Amino acid sequence: MKVHVIFFNQSNLIMKIHIYRLISCIWGLLIVLAFADYLAFTQGFSSPVILFPARMDKSIKNMLMKKLFILLLSLFITAESMAQQSEQLIIKPICKIHITTVHGNMLKGLLLLTYDSVVIIYPGKRQEWNRNKEYRTAIYGYSKIKIIVIKKNGRVMKGIAIGAAIGSLPLFTGLSKNEKASLAGFSAITIPAGMIAGAVFGFASQRKFQINASDSLFHEFQNQIQ
Amino acid sequence: MTTRLLLFIMICLICNIAKAADVNDSLAKNDKSVLRLNFLVSPKQKKIDPAPLSFQLQAKLMRLFHKKTLYVIIANSSEDMVSQVLCILKKRNAMIGNIWFDSHGHFNRRRSLFEIGTDEYNWKTIRDSSTNIRLKRLADYCDTNTKAGIGSCYGGATYSLPAIEGFPGCRMNGDSLMIGLSELLNNATVYASESFVMTRPGILNASYGFFGNPAKKKFRDLIYGPVWEKLGEWNCYSGTKKKFEKPVTVSLRQDGRIHCKPKKYLAFEKNKRKLEEKLARLKKGNYNLAFLYQEEGNDIFKEVYRKK
Numbered sequence: 001m002k003v004h005v006i007f008f009n010q011s012n013l014i015m016k017i018h019i020y021r022l023i024s025c026i027w028g029l030l031i032v033l034a035f036a037d038y039l040a041f042t043q044g045f046s047s048p049v050i051l052f053p054a055r056m057d058k059s060i061k062n063m064l065m066k067k068l069f070i071l072l073l074s075l076f077i078t079a080e081s082m083a084q085q086s087e088q089l090i091i092k093p094i095c096k097i098h099i100t101t102v103h104g105n106m107l108k109g110l111l112l113l114t115y116d117s118v119v120i121i122y123p124g125k126r127q128e129w130n131r132n133k134e135y136r137t138a139i140y141g142y143s144k145i146k147i148i149v150i151k152k153n154g155r156v157m158k159g160i161a162i163g164a165a166i167g168s169l170p171l172f173t174g175l176s177k178n179e180k181a182s183l184a185g186f187s188a189i190t191i192p193a194g195m196i197a198g199a200v201f202g203f204a205s206q207r208k209f210q211i212n213a214s215d216s217l218f219h220e221f222q223n224q225i226q
Numbered sequence: 227m228t229t230r231l232l233l234f235i236m237i238c239l240i241c242n243i244a245k246a247a248d249v250n251d252s253l254a255k256n257d258k259s260v261l262r263l264n265f266l267v268s269p270k271q272k273k274i275d276p277a278p279l280s281f282q283l284q285a286k287l288m289r290l291f292h293k294k295t296l297y298v299i300i301a302n303s304s305e306d307m308v309s310q311v312l313c314i315l316k317k318r319n320a321m322i323g324n325i326w327f328d329s330h331g332h333f334n335r336r337r338s339l340f341e342i343g344t345d346e347y348n349w350k351t352i353r354d355s356s357t358n359i360r361l362k363r364l365a366d367y368c369d370t371n372t373k374a375g376i377g378s379c380y381g382g383a384t385y386s387l388p389a390i391e392g393f394p395g396c397r398m399n400g401d402s403l404m405i406g407l408s409e410l411l412n413n414a415t416v417y418a419s420e421s422f423v424m425t426r427p428g429i430l431n432a433s434y435g436f437f438g439n440p441a442k443k444k445f446r447d448l449i450y451g452p453v454w455e456k457l458g459e460w461n462c463y464s465g466t467k468k469k470f471e472k473p474v475t476v477s478l479r480q481d482g483r484i485h486c487k488p489k490k491y492l493a494f495e496k497n498k499r500k501l502e503e504k505l506a507r508l509k510k511g512n513y514n515l516a517f518l519y520q521e522e523g524n525d526i527f528k529e530v531y532r533k534k
Contacts, residue, residue, distance in 0.1 A: 104510035105391050109519075123516030135520045144391075 027076040034072055038065045093129055094225065096151040097121055098206075101144050102213055109138065111150065114222050117141050117215075119148070142218035145211040150225070156202040163198020167191035262323030262371070263314065264482030267299045267307050269329060269343050280425045281328045281377075285482075288430045292481040295323075303343040304360040315367050322364065324373045324484045325411075331379030331423070333450070334517035336387055338400030338418070340378040349399035352406030365412045370466045372414035373484045374407060375476065377436075382418025382461040385452040393518050401470065404463040413465030417476050417484060420456035430478045437475075437491040439504070446504070447513035454505055458491030 093110035097119070100106055109121040110129060121138040122129055167190040170183045209221040266285045268278050285298040297314055301307035315322070329340040339348040351357040368374075376382060383398035404416045422439050429435030437458050439445065445453075460476040463469075475487040492498050 100511060101391060103391065105515055106511045106513070107391075107515040109516050121516075123519035135516075138516070138519050 024076055027072055031069065031072045031076060034065065034069050038069060093122060093126065093153075095153055096126075098149040098151075099140060099145055100147040100149075101140070102146045104146075107138060107140070111225075112137065114225055116222075117143075117218070119145070142211055142215060143213045145213065145218070148209040148211055148221060149206050150209075151206045155205050156199050159198035159200070159202020159205065160195045161198070163194035163196070163201070164191055165194075166198075167194025261318060261320035262295075263297060263318060263320045264295050264324040264326075265297050265299055265311055265314075265322065266326045266478075266482050267301060267311075267328060267342060269341060270300050270302050277330065277425045278328060280427070281429065284425075284427070284430050288480050288482070296480075296482040301343050304345040304347075307342050308360045308363050311364060312367075320367075321369065322367050322372050322411075322414075324375070324482055325364075326375040326377055326478065326482065326484065328425075329376075329378040329381075331381060332521070333380060333453070334521045336393075336396050336398070336518075336521075338378075338381050338383045338398045338403045340376045340381050340403075347403070347407070349402035349406065352403055352410065358406075358410055361407075361410050365410060368412040368414050370413050370415075372411060374411055374414050374416045375478075375484050376404070376407070376416065376418035377423055379419065379422045380453060381423070383420050383453070383456070384461065385420070385456065387452065388449065390449060390518070391515055401461065401463070404461060404470075408463050408465040411465075415465055416463045417460055417474065419476070420459040420461060420473075421453050422457065430480050430482070432477050432479050432485050432487070434475075434477065434487070434491055436477060437497075444513050446508055448508050448510050449513050451505075451508060454501070454508065457501055458497070462486075 091112050093112055095111050096108070097111040098106065098108050099119070099121070107121065107123065109123040110126065111119060112122050113120040118139050118141045121140065123135050123138050124133055128135070168187055170187050170190055207224075209217070209224075211217050211221060266281075268282050268285065271278055282298065282300060285296075289296050289298050297311075299307050299310050301310060311322070311325075314320075327340045327342060329342070332339060335348075337348050339346050341347070345357070345360075347357070347361070380398055380400065382400040382404055384401050386395055386397045389395035400418055400420070404418050408414055408416045419436070422445075423436050424438045424440070426435040426438060439454070439457060458475065459473045462471045462474050464471050475490050477485050477487050479485045492501065
């Protein structure tokens with residue numbers, strides 16, 4: 001397998017998109033101006049924009065106008081589609097990943113992509129990713145991987161929410177008003193306790209995939225990730 | 227309780243002063259006409275880092291008792307360090323007796339190095355005229371009686387690191403770094419460690435403060451095997467003889483002089499037993515390979531890849 005050296009730089013990509021957008025805006029403006037000139041010319045009004053000399057032959061001017069209009073429109077579409085392509089290149093880390101290789105070595109990082117036979121990993125922390133630190137991405141084929149452990153984003157918050165929901169259950173079990181009042185006091189303890197327990201469980205929660213350098217197990221992992 | 231504490235501090239201080247007087251107050255006089263000063267160079271920290279902080283605190287404390295000979299230089303870069311050292315040397319009309327470069331070693335860069343602030347010196351940059359030009363300015367104040375110490379982990383490592391997961395095996399080249407530094411400092415004697423360099427309390431007390439091992443889990447990986455095997459060994463390159471002398475056990479005296487202890491660290495049965503236990507417990511999977519990928523942007527790695 002050929003391993004490419006890839007650097008993902010978000011700021012560069014975002015700048016490219018802005019440039020493409022600017023170009024497409026300029027082309028769009030030119031199209032509007034050309035169309036206005038063309039309309040003014042065909043209707044016999046004085047044109048707001050002078051693209052061609054007034055003394056030019058009408059038939060030639062007409063033909064040139066049409067061609068210019070088509071050219072500008074095609075350029076606008078190209079610039080816009082390039083901006084779209086660049087948007088597709090922006091990669092965000094999916095989750096934290098912990099790989100154990102078949103040789104027993106370990107790699108921790110952020111999972112960027114999974115292709116049909118490889119995983120692409122950013123070998124740093126989320127803070128480093130946010131600070132645009134450029135590290136060489138690690139590319140591991142399934143034949144090198146023994147175990148993959150993933151930790152999803154927002155798992156702590158999810159744990160807190162579930163813990164809080166479970167902790168507030170006593171509020172909904174009381175029947176009479178007196179019972180409800182006493183249970184409200186009780187829930188003042190159970191809700192924070194549930195939140196803390198949920199946060200701990202959320203922090204510890206992880207999913208383990210045994211790959212054992214197997215193609216089918218890797219595809220199973222891929223399907224579950226998506 | 228407070229009085230006891232005060233009494234204890236007082237006794238410690240008295241002991242220190244007594245020791246300082248005992249250690250023949252070193253205007254290290256090999257050549258009696260020349261005044262020789264000792265420098266401890268440490269990097270300026272942006273974040274709180276316990277290792278250099280401990281070194282700086284201990285060095286500054288000892289400076290209180292050896293103001294005439296010991297100077298603590300905390301520098302941002304090599305240029306900053308050189309200008310501070312030269313300023314002192316010119317003012318005192320002296321030469322460098324001992325100079326100690328306190329720094330972190332970076333195992334993930336897979337080469338021996340030491341840093342002065344932001345500047346890195348390794349086997350390659352030490353010979354590069356564009357990077358060593360600042361250190362070269364110290365050469366006029368050094369001679370064969372000058373001793374230089376590289377206080378970074380693996381600063382004098384001579385072993386090769388094993389290949390791991392697509393990263394080729396490579397030599398640390400600490401010996402080249404030592405030779406380069408010796409040549410740069412006018413054939414000074416250079417000391418550097420093969421293994422870890424600790425900054426325990428009492429490093430400036432001619433004790434075994436530099437010896438030991440870090441406790442972090444990542445160091446208990448098989449990738450660190452060669453480092454563990456050479457624990458407690460220091461290399462010495464003599465600029466006059468132009469050769470490596472037999473390994474020594476380096477420590478620092480209170481006045482910043484580099485001192486070789488007669489007994490090796492591993493000569494103590496307790497240390498030897500501990501090391502054997504730790505060597506037996508080394509296993510794969512403790513070291514995060516991401517560190518190797520992070521350090522790959524530098525020139526040396528690119529060259530290695532091109533060659534491969």
